[in-house]
Each structure stands twice: as structure tokens, then as C-alpha cells.
Amino acid sequence: MSTKISNWPAATPMWVDLGVDDLQAAKAFYADLFGWDFVAGGQDGGEYSLAHVAGRAVAGVGPKQDPDAPTVWTTFLASDDVNVTAKKISAAGGELLAPPFDVMESGRMTLATDSVGATFGVWQAGTHIGAERVNEHGALCWNELHTRDFASARSFYSEVFDVSYQDVTEDGLVYSTIRRPLDGREVGGIQHDVDVPSGTPNHWLTWFASDYVEGTANRAVELGSSLLMPVTESPLGRMAIIQAPQGEVFGIIDAPRIGE
Structure with a gap:
């Protein structure tokens, strides 16, 4: 078990989230499977929820932004400066699916595909550092x-x-x-x-x-x-x-x- 209360070092996979068609069904599934509790993602966060284990965030679950998108868990890697990382992604043969943008005070992020076409996210922490518990059941x-x-x-x-x-x-x-x-x-x-x-x-x-x-x-x-x-x-x-x-x-x- 490990509890994290400070920002994750750059390049660390430090958060995952899931976009689904049926949000309530997804919450019920993971609550049963892993014992997750769900907490609203904050003001103006829409229906996005943070899954918690023992009172700490471990993952995010929300409705799909694009109904035609596949239902997948997206891995986010930590960055100290998303703007700089985004430029490096493009220079290295990746593609930005969404340019860097702020998520309220939670942090700043971008979504991209790498040079082999795999989708991933990049997260620069604000008030949300990413996973707060790792390496234990359901985390x-x-x-x-x-x-x-x-x-x-x-x-x-x-x-x-x-x-x-x-x-x-x-x-x-x-x-x-x-x-x-x-x-x-x-x-x-x-x-x-x-x-x-x-x-x-x-x-x-x-x-x-x-x-x-x-x-x-x-x-x-x-x-x-x-x-x-x-x-x-x-x-x-x-x-x-x-x-x-x-x-x-x-x-x-x-x-x-x-x-x-």
C-alpha cells in the first residue's frame, strides 16, 4: 500500500479515467468489484466522479464526451509543464487530440496519441495530484x-x-x-x-x-x-x-x- 499526498514526478503514469455510455451501471460494477466509493468531481465537473478507496482518489469515471468513442481506460502521465510536453509530443511524431487546457483548479491537461497511435493523457497537477492511493486492492x-x-x-x-x-x-x-x-x-x-x-x-x-x-x-x-x-x-x-x-x-x- 502507498498513499500519495504530493505531486507525482514527471513521466509517472499517475491517473486513469474511464468514459462510459451508462455511468450508473459503471459505478455499480466497480463499486461491487473493488469496493469503490464515488465523490463528485467538483463544481462544474459535470457528472465526472472520483472513485475512492479508503477516502482517497484512485480513478475517475464519467460519461463519454463523444458517444462514438470506444469505452476505454485512459492512462495519464505526469508533467511539470503540459504546454512544453505537448510541443514535444508533436515533434516526436504524436498527435494532440485536445490542446492543453485547464480543468478548473484541478490541473492542466492534454490528450494525445503517440507515434504508434496509442491514446494517452498528460496531467499537470493543480489541486488534484492524480492517484492518492496505489498498490492495494482496487487501486x-x-x-x-x-x-x-x-x-x-x-x-x-x-x-x-x-x-x-x-x-x-x-x-x-x-x-x-x-x-x-x-x-x-x-x-x-x-x-x-x-x-x-x-x-x-x-x-x-x-x-x-x-x-x-x-x-x-x-x-x-x-x-x-x-x-x-x-x-x-x-x-x-x-x-x-x-x-x-x-x-x-x-x-x-x-x-x-x-x-x-
Whole structure:
């Protein structure tokens, strides 16, 4: 378990949010699955809500801004200056989906696609720092990019966020952990995923921690989800990948906890 009360260092995946068609159904699903409580996102925040674990924010859930957009969990990376990061995104071959803008006093953000077409967000903290609890049941514990173009993705994130990489050597796996520039701590990953189905875009995958992966996976199925990857043993613990009833995909893992 880790509680965070100050801004996340630049390049850290530090927030995830979900846009859905049926907001009440999504809230009911995650409240049941992870025990989330929901708090209004603030004045003028519309129906956007902050999911809380033990009184601290762990994720955001709100209605889709574009009804035709896919239902996905979006990963946000921390920045000390979103305007500068946005310029770097464009220079490195990415595309801004929304230019930098203020979210009231909560912070400043942009949405973009990287050089391999994966969507992500960038967040410059104001009053909202992002995830306030991580690495415990129902909270964010890892974010990784699944891509068919491993080299291009690595080049993009090193150019934009000044990250470095640690290669993972394991049979059949081409994977690098992302090391943030402040202290070299491993905060995310990039996987050369040759199994991404044709027509499915490269994407960031959100992983939530679970105290009991098999029980969480079974409950997700009872709530109308499907398992894209059944409960599987790994060097980091048991894991599964879930597609929720409205279509969003996320992983659950019971692993040695990864610090901030």
C-alpha cells in the first residue's frame, strides 16, 4: 500500500479515467468489484466522479464526451509543464487530440496519441495530484503500453518524457520497463505485443491490484464481464485481463507491490 499526498514526478503514469455510455451501471460494477466509493468531481465537473478507496482518489469515471468513442481506460502521465510536453509530443511524431487546457483548479491537461497511435493523457497537477492511493486492492498498480512497433514507441516516450528503459529478459517476451528521469524508478512498461488483434489499436493497459485475483475475476464474470486472459500464474503473482460489460479492458494482479 502507498498513499500519495504530493505531486507525482514527471513521466509517472499517475491517473486513469474511464468514459462510459451508462455511468450508473459503471459505478455499480466497480463499486461491487473493488469496493469503490464515488465523490463528485467538483463544481462544474459535470457528472465526472472520483472513485475512492479508503477516502482517497484512485480513478475517475464519467460519461463519454463523444458517444462514438470506444469505452476505454485512459492512462495519464505526469508533467511539470503540459504546454512544453505537448510541443514535444508533436515533434516526436504524436498527435494532440485536445490542446492543453485547464480543468478548473484541478490541473492542466492534454490528450494525445503517440507515434504508434496509442491514446494517452498528460496531467499537470493543480489541486488534484492524480492517484492518492496505489498498490492495494482496487487501486492502480501498473500501466503498460502494448504495441506492434516496439522501437518507435520506446523512441517516442524517451523523446517526450526523457525516460530510460530496463529490458526484461524472459523467453518469448519483448518488454522494457519505463524508468522516470527523476530517480530511475520503474513506473510502467512497454511490451512488443504480437498478439494485438488486427484492427485493434496499440493501447495502454491499466492494471489494478487485487487481494484475491481469482475471486475478483470470478466476480467480474458474474457481473457480466468476460476474461480475455484467464487467471494465470506469473513471476509477479496471479493475474487476469478482464473486459467489463461496457467493453473497457483492464488487468488485475496480485503482485509484490510496486512503489511510487
